[in-house]
Amino acid sequence: xxxxxxxxxxxxxxxxxxxxxxxxxxxxxxxxxxxxxxxxxxxxxxxxxxxxxxxxxxxxxxxxxxxxxxxxxxxxxxxxxxxxxxxxxxxxxxxxxxxxxxxxxxxxxxxxxxxxxxxxxxxxxxxxxxxxxxxxxxxxxxxxxxxxxxxxxxxxxxxxxxxxxxxxxxxxxxxxxxxx
Numbered sequence: 001x002x003x004x005x006x007x008x009x010x011x012x013x014x015x016x017x018x019x020x021x022x023x024x025x026x027x028x029x030x031x032x033x034x035x036x037x038x039x040x041x042x043x044x045x046x047x048x049x050x051x052x053x054x055x056x057x058x059x060x061x062x063x064x065x066x067x068x069x070x071x072x073x074x075x076x077x078x079x080x081x082x083x084x085x086x087x088x089x090x091x092x093x094x095x096x097x098x099x100x101x102x103x104x105x106x107x108x109x110x111x112x113x114x115x116x117x118x119x120x121x122x123x124x125x126x127x128x129x130x131x132x133x134x135x136x137x138x139x140x141x142x143x144x145x146x147x148x149x150x151x152x153x154x155x156x157x158x159x160x161x162x163x164x165x166x167x168x169x170x171x172x173x174x175x176x177x178x179x180x
Contacts, residue, residue, distance in 0.1 A: 019135040022083070030134030031057035031071055031126035038122060042142040043112050049141060051076050051092070052107045055126030055134070069128035071104040077123045078110055082136060092124070110141075117145040156180075 020027045036053040043049055055074050060066035074092035075082060082089055092106035110122070120143065125136040156167040156178045164180035 016135070019137065022081075022135075027133065027135040029066070029128075029130075030132035031055045031069075031128050032059060032134050033074070033124040033126055033137040036122075036124045036137045036139045038139050038141050041140065042144065044144050045115070045117065045146045046111075046113045049110050049112060049122075050107060051090075051110060051122060051124060051139075052095075052105065053092070053124045053126075053137070054103060054105050056103045057126075057128050057134075058102050067130075068102050069130050069132070070102055071099050071106075072127045072129050072131070073099060074104070074106040074108075074124060074126045076108045076110060078115065078141070079120045081121075081123050082125055082133075112141075112143055115141075115143045117143050 016032075017024075032055070034054050034056055036051070039050045039052070040047075041049075053074065055071045057069050057071060060068060062068075071094075075089035076092060077084075077087050077089045080087045090108045090110055092108040094100075095105040095107060104126075106126070120141045121138045122141050123136040123138045125134055127133045155164050156169065157163060158165050165178075166180055167178050169176055169178060
């Protein structure tokens with residue numbers, strides 16, 4: 001019964017309680033950051049990472065007494081939670097170009113140049129039109145050790161003329177564009 005009913009019926013609430021534990025009476029009014037994806041989630045030092053997420057302020061049902069608000073924006077922090085002193089967040093952009101919905105797909109590109117190698121938590125949170133920030137959702141980013149990071153080197157050439165050509169070379173999750 002526990003594995004088939006109790007656990008699946010309650011795991012979502014437990015995850016939410018853990019995420020909102022820092023400020024449960026404040027963050028409950030803000031939008032949820034869901035579907036956080038890092039592309040790629042493993043990089044060589046200096047490679048950019050795109051962070052995408054959905055910010056959703058529709059948790060409360062109509063008639064619940066809680067308003068559903070338009071998303072005002074989103075932010076990403078790396079290595080430190082957004083409320084830590086001195087943290088400078090990356091602003092997220094609405095994928096459709098404007099923050100005007102109660103559910104918004106957002107994205108930002110983060111620079112990994114100054115990150116040390118290892119695993120880093122990437123935090124995403126949203127803010128609604130009333131200024132309420134929601135609980136953060138985090139995902140792991142792995143920055144490879146520069147001494148062991150994979151490298152692709154060489155020249156891509158035309159098969160007929162052997163002249164260098166522009167090309168995109170992909171090996172596993174790593175990709176690079178050549179410059180003739």
